[in-house]
Amino acid sequence: MSYLEEFVNSIGYLPGEVCRSLELIKLLDDNAKAITEELPILSAQYFSSLEKEQGKVIENADVLQNIRNKQQKALSLSEEKIAVSKQLLDMIDFHTSKLKQDLEAYKKEVANENEAAEEKINKKQKNERTIMDMEMPMTMFMDNPEMQDSFDMQNDENKTYCYCGKGSYGEMIECENPNCKREWFHMECVGLSSQPGGSWFCDDCADAKKKSSSKS
Known part of the structure; x- marks a missing residue:
């Protein structure tokens, strides 16, 4: 009251x-x-x-x-x-x-009620601006292919491939097995000087494929 x-x-x-x-x-x-x-x-x-x-x-x-x-x-x-x-x-x-x-x-x-209401409104507006500020860079990123490519390249640099466990560099070949844990291999690491014609499987996936075929 x-x-x-x-x-x-x-x-x-x-x-x-x-x-x-x-x-x-x-x-x-x-x-x-x-x-x-x-x-x-x-x-x-x-x-x-x-x-x-x-x-x-x-x-x-x-x-x-x-x-x-x-x-x-x-x-x-x-x-x-x-x-x-x-x-x-x-x-x-x-x-x-x-x-x-x-x-x-x-x-x-x-x-006091007006001051509290004004403070609440200001806080809400501040939070909305913060959310907008957080969303804008992501929107800019999604709308900018160059930024996405740069981001993908950075991720690729941090990811490891091949038997050597190193990142992506030079000429590489992809294993045809979609479940291959290494995916890509450096040509020099697998003893290739040029891209082979047809499908290519890494040694691990080729052995697994042979074992699977022999069982069947």
């Missing part, structure tokens, strides 16, 4: 929480206003209930206590409204800050 998906899941409850907090703030504010609007009426009742006795003012304790209770209640409601408002703002600030952090983390994650 990405940072962005985690953030969206974490704020799934937020709209409902904000609505509840705003409704509570409105309720507290309405109640505080209602009480505040009662205070002038209660104050008027208080002053009208004052009695004078022997030059002294006698207060109506019940009315005065009611006014004080209403004032305290209005103050408590206002303080609660402030607390709920602060809690709501803190919650919004927290998620705003978290969103910024998650966005930065998400940017880094995307950048």
Whole structure:
């Protein structure tokens, strides 16, 4: 799960929480206003209930206590409204800050993924170029008869023939036996000065042929 998906899941409850907090703030504010609007009426009742006795003012304790209770209640409601408002703002600030952090983390994650993808593409292209570089010389070799002949000559130089076990040089004659292990022979090694007419077999193959004929 990405940072962005985690953030969206974490704020799934937020709209409902904000609505509840705003409704509570409105309720507290309405109640505080209602009480505040009662205070002038209660104050008027208080002053009208004052009695004078022997030059002294006698207060109506019940009315005065009611006014004080209403004032305290209005103050408590206002303080609660402030607390709920602060809690709501803190919650919004927290998620705003978290969103910024998650966005930065998400940017880094995307950048790393892009870098990894780019590196993978570059590596693939490099491997393809290497394969092409390896294939090109072989293609050039196959398309160039001179290079093939040169290669064949080099192989011939490394291969041994004849009874002497040496490479190809001078005038040579081929044994007619397709399974001859030596294949070619130097004319001088087999005592020939010119190519014989007809088929020619080396001594080993000629002996083997004679033995095979005698058995049959």
